[in-house]
Amino acid sequence: MNLSPVVIAIPIYFLLMAIEMIVLRFQKHPGYRMNDAITNINCGVMSQVTGVFFKIISIGIYTLIFEHYAFFQIPNNTWTFFLLFFLYDFCYYWAHRMSHEVNLFWGGHVVHHSSEEYNLSVALRQSSTQTFWTFFFYFPLAILGFDPVMLILVSGLNLLYQFWIHTEVIGKMGFLEHFMNTPSHHRVHHGRNPKYIDKNHGGTFIIFDKWFGTFQEEEETPTYGITTPVKSWNPFWVNVAHYVTMKEELKQIKGFRDKLNYLFNKPGWLPSYLGGYRAPKEVDSNYSKYDTVVPSTMNWYIFTQYILLLLLTGFFLFQVNSLDLLAKVGVSVLIIWTTVSFSGIFEKRKWYFPQEYLRVLTFDLSVFYLFQGIIPEIVLLSMLGVYTFASFLWLWKNHQLTSEISSASL
Structure with missing residues (x-):
């Protein structure tokens, strides 16, 4: 039986989404659309199913490093669990931040940001390819000597924590806003407004954003989604759309060096002869969410x-x-x-x-x-x-x- 915390929590996810829907209905807030919510969950389903195969590689390499190159053999106990939880979130911060700041890595993470809504179902909108671009950020934990089983447990709990912060039902949370990632902080992270882009990358804690200059307080209500909406309910296309765009733009770029720059610079980068960096623009006043209607x-x-x-x-x-x-x-x-x-x-x-x-x-x-x-x-x-x-x-x-x-x- 699969004892991953993420898999075990699946029934709780749907219970909490049902509660959120009821609360939003009382608040007269149109927070859910069936086509969007199902696409969100579909992306999560695809991520979990493909992860059955892909995560074997990442965990396998981590285990190999742990067994052959670890400096220490850190014992598994309560204190080392909390230490690992903190250090994992530190590694997560950098993996997450680079997923926003490196175009190639953004191809794996953009899936999670592509919904134009913000509710608990968005937490399940996970990528099937992100593991390829982030798993090596956790290798220092293997070198330090943290057990792979503990890593799997901590990574699952870290992801579980991030589920409940994907909601507009909860406002600001007082003193917790100073050091924990909260719904308010994470709403900023999902905003496509220029002032909100590439901010608040923390998983459980917000302190790393405050330390490293990527923190932004929630001010006006964010407009959610990405600067170029994917405009599709197809979870496969949602996962590959950015890579397809990259392929087409790479064809226009001359020279190996500029191609490398395109892959590893920020999303939106182009060489000067193609117009240079395309900075995010303010949301158009005529902007409307992608939607379709069926009987x-x-x-x-x-x-x-x-x-x-x-x-x-x-x-x-x-x-x-x-x-x-x-x-x-x-x-x-x-x-x-x-x-x-x-x-x-x-x-x-x-x-x-x-x-x-x-x-x-x-x-x-x-x-x-x-x-x-x-x-x-x-x-x-x-x-x-x-x-x-x-x-x-x-x-x-x-x-x-x-x-x-x-x-x-x-």
């Missing part, structure tokens, strides 16, 4: 299918260590396929309906494979039969929407 019947279809996806994903993450490689890869592909499929209806893509029938059948086969030894076969087949019939009927009943989507461009 409520299809929103309910996606919501129903999404609950089933989350149940499958939860089972997969909890049981991943007991699955063979083929099952891990197969279920991972299905989960990612499903998250992309949902974006098809939100964006009214013409490919949505044909592939959705196939996805439902693939979902059936995967669930049967995973649960045939857990649920009596007759019960399992009956459940899958009802699910398939209801899904196909729901899709068929929306044939008019099918026509609309077929006429939409890719």
Whole structure:
């Protein structure tokens, strides 16, 4: 069983999001949009699923350094836990700061900033590639001699702490504002207003920002998102959009040195012959959030299918260590396929309906494979039969929407 604090806390995430939605409704605050919230969670699902494979590399290298190059063998106890927690957040600050200040690294982190809302679901909007650009910032902890198991625990708790600060429900928090990262401080971090960009990088503590000159107090309400909105509900595209832009801009840049400068300078940097650095601009007064509207019947279809996806994903993450490689890869592909499929209806893509029938059948086969030894076969087949019939009927009943989507461009 996967005992990662992040995975164990999944039910708590959704409980807290439900509470936040209720509070926002009483405050008459339109803090959630279904398409945005599902995209946020989809990015988190993709990050957790791909992390099953990618994090093995980062933890493996950390363990290798710890076993062969550590200066000390630091014992695991309460005091060293708190010391590691503090030092981890120090390393996190620099990894996070460089993820904003290095264009290549920003490609991994921009996913988290790309939502134009600010609520607890945004905390789950995590990148599938950021690990590649940040895992080496924690190697000094291995050299000092901190156990890899302790590192995994501390990193999970650090990420858990950052969940609750993604909200507008909580205002300023008095004396805690002086040394802890709070919702107010983190709202600044997610703002695309020029005065807020690249500020408040701390994970748990805000003191590192105050020490190293990247602190900004929350003043006017931030406008959330990135300076060039991604304008898509597709979690795969959200993860690769910045890299695609980089590829196109690299084609225009001459010379190896300028290409390196482009990769490792701040996002927005270009050589002088292409116009030079593109500084962030004030938010246009005519700015409006990206949005799309689909019939409520299809929103309910996606919501129903999404609950089933989350149940499958939860089972997969909890049981991943007991699955063979083929099952891990197969279920991972299905989960990612499903998250992309949902974006098809939100964006009214013409490919949505044909592939959705196939996805439902693939979902059936995967669930049967995973649960045939857990649920009596007759019960399992009956459940899958009802699910398939209801899904196909729901899709068929929306044939008019099918026509609309077929006429939409890719």
